[in-house]
Amino acid sequence: MGIEGPFWRAIAVFRIASVVYAAVLLLRAGGYAHPVTGWIVIGVMAFWTGIATLAYAQPGVRGWPLLVLDLLTAVGCLLATPYVQGSLATPGTMPITATWVAAPVLAWGVHKGRRAGAVSAALVSAADLWLRAPGFDLATVPVNGAVLLFMAGVVIGHVAQLAKQAEARMQRAVEIEAAGRERERLARGIHDSVLQVLALVQRRGAEIGGEAAELGRLAGEQEAVLRELVRSGPRPERAPRRRLIPARRPASAAPQDLADLSDALRRYGSARVTVATPAEPVTLPRRTVEELVAAVGNALDNVRRHCGPRARAWILVEDAGERAIVTVRDDGPGIPEGRLAEAAAEGRLGVSQSIQGRIADLGGTVSILSSPDGTEIEMSVPSGLS
Amino acid sequence: MVDDHPMWREGVARDLAEAGYEIVATTGEGRQALRIAAAVRPELVVLDLQLPDLPGVEVARGLGASEHPPRVLVLSASGEQDDVLEAVKAGASGYLVKSASREEFLDAVKRTADGDAVFTPGLAGLVLGEYRRLAARPATTPEDDGPRLTDRETEVLRLVAKGLSYRQIAERLVLSHRTVQNHVQNTLSKLQLHNRVELVRYAIEKGLADLDG
Structure with a gap:
């Protein structure tokens, strides 16, 4: 069905409404000069409306033969107007087909784009103008109808093209995502x-x-690094539903910029450093996470310096x-009693002080x-979430 | 011994055989593992979480639901956090990363066989987090607000998560080694019990909903 489906349904509704409108006009005009011919034309229009509705619903049947036949039927009905309205027709009267002739124009636009819409609008308008040719006079001939037809053909054609392009892009995005997921699965x-x-x-x-x-x-060592990579990689089954097409706005534009502390600290994991976290993310403001990560980094440096590699x-x-x-x-020898105070008294900012500062x-x-x-070293910070 | 990696399976089986254990079966597939376990009734299953046909968590669940549930020691290479927690909630009583040394592994097997919980610091962190999550969520029913840790249990679990051995914890808290062991064991049992109760409640709710509908 795809994105064209709704367009075809809308055109079908337009056709039906137009046939009803044409029938109402015929009734109100008392059948014009030749009521029988008039009702025959309305019958043809109704019959073709049914055929077209069914045919355009089948993607396989849509194509030039159907489009041309659709246009010819509409123009044919339009050209039957003099035989129905006779000489009674006054300038400015709607032809017998009324708005129904716009349907093939819309169909051409939707299926083949705005140029086809314009061409079909030109053909229908030409037939319409030819009908009024005997008293051809730019002042009296309503060019309105032709302009509206052109606009309908071109605008609908343009919109349908855009929709189809959007659908194709969406389709590609879905395919790329599926391929990425498959690659991820294989990689695991x-x-x-x-x-x-x-x-x-x-x-x-x-x-x-x-x-x-x-x-x-x-x-x-490599095992620990790879394990960390695997663990911190995207996990689609738990991650919140991701948008198919990423938003243009960078994440920092969010009202409150958040990050997962566990995720950030796991990068320290190695053969000698074990990171234990809850299964659920520990979400904090990004700045808090960055400061904590830096403080933990200081602490680990400290471990390396004082307790050896x-x-x-x-x-x-x-x-x-x-x-x-x-x-x-750490599993080092511990800090000798008073060492911290001593370092502070000597005016040296030990690593623990810089941690405390942060x-x-x-x-x-x-x-x-x-x-x-x-x-x-136990660091406790307010989660600071509003 | 359930592991899809033949090299591992053989290596671990050899280690266990040398240590005096009887290997009743080895397999690389989850469904087969469940079938074999039902037939040979092993006392202990060493289970890799990454299996080709069935998630290891499902195997742990299946083993836990069997008539003679064996003790389950989870051995995982990738340390997938959620999987490990789920496997433990489903009834596994121990967890070890594959990079553990042979001594650590044999010790873990022995303790699991004895019915003790085998925790890595990573698993302790997960279990702590799970209790906090359960405590923080809105109570489903007024009479049951989920399992709670005692202060002592929390203390012990935190020390495990910080990498202290049971011996070190016992010294620091002035407890016997056995008591520390029991505290750790309790944290796991409560979680598993809660998990089973939740499953039953879910089943009943589903059943009642079906009757109503």
Whole structure:
């Protein structure tokens, strides 16, 4: 059916209404000079209206033969006017077909575009003007009808073309999206296989030891990176329905610019850094997310500096409703008591101070807990959602 | 042992056999896994979530609903968050990423076989989030506002999510190792129970709706 369907239905309605209108005109005129001929013409019009309505509904039948036949029928009925109205016809009277002759013009426009609409309008107008030829005089001949016909043919043709183009583009967008989804699905399977192999190499490498252990470690690092990529990639089954054609406006134009904290922090995940988050996104204002990500980055730098490159770290993201809590823990030796205060007294801005600064700017709090199990930095910020 | 990757299946099966476990069946397909499980009644199923024919979550659900539900240890390569949470809610009692070492894996199998919950920090984070989500959503019925964690359970779960071992948690909270284990186990049992109740309620509502209609 496609986008043309509604146009054809509208034209069918127009045809039927026009036939009724023509019949009413014939009745009110008392049948003009030759009522029998008049009703025969109306009958032909009604018959063709039925045929055309059925024929145009079939996409396979639409084409030049039908369009030409449609136009010829309309012009034929139009040219029958003198035989119905006779010499009684006064200048300015509607022909017997009334508005019905516009139907093929609309059909040409819808099916073949605005040029075809203009051509068919010209043909019908020519027939109309020829009818009035005996007393041809620009002052009395209503050019209105011709102008309206042209406008109808061209405007409808143009609109139909636009609609068809839009439909084609939509169709393409749908196809592209489907192809993208399929690619994503295939990629998931491949990624999974690669992950399996990497995990296996890592595991066996560690067991064999020596150089194989080094290979295993490299495989493990790549495995963590790929796992993160797979996880943070688009997941159509959970994502809210995406628009087929992306909006022009950039996302930053939204009333409140939001981001998912979990998603942003997962990029820190690696073989040595574990990120634990809720399954649901933790949505916060983008600036808050950026500051938290930077603060966590500072904390991880700190871990690397004080506990060595082999230290492990854990990041926990919690959504406590009005507050979001991010905890960074390491398994290093912990901070010696008084070390923080000492650093501050010496006027040095330790990394923990810069973390505290960032979080305080967001209206949040930082608590640092040091134990033999390692150091825990807990950052709690208001979620700040209006 | 359910895993579509032959290399893994063999490797893991070998590890388990060496550790003294009896492998009753291995398969790479979910539907087959359910059929085999019904026939051979394994005590423990090691389940990969990414299977070619049936989502691993469905397999976990099917195993949980069987007459003799086996314990299920989920082993996943990609760590798909939602899948892991769903599998655990459906009855799996342990979860491990495939990059875990052989010792970690064998330890996880042993603990799962003993009926203990095996949590990674990642899974603890998911479970914490799930309880918060359940607490935050509007109550479906006045008498049931969903499962709640006790303060102690929340505390323990947070420590697990921060990567502390059960031993470290026990030391920090001055509890026995067993008690920590029980707390973790409880968080999971409550969630699974809630999930089953929800399923039954859903089924009843559907049934009643059908009768009405």
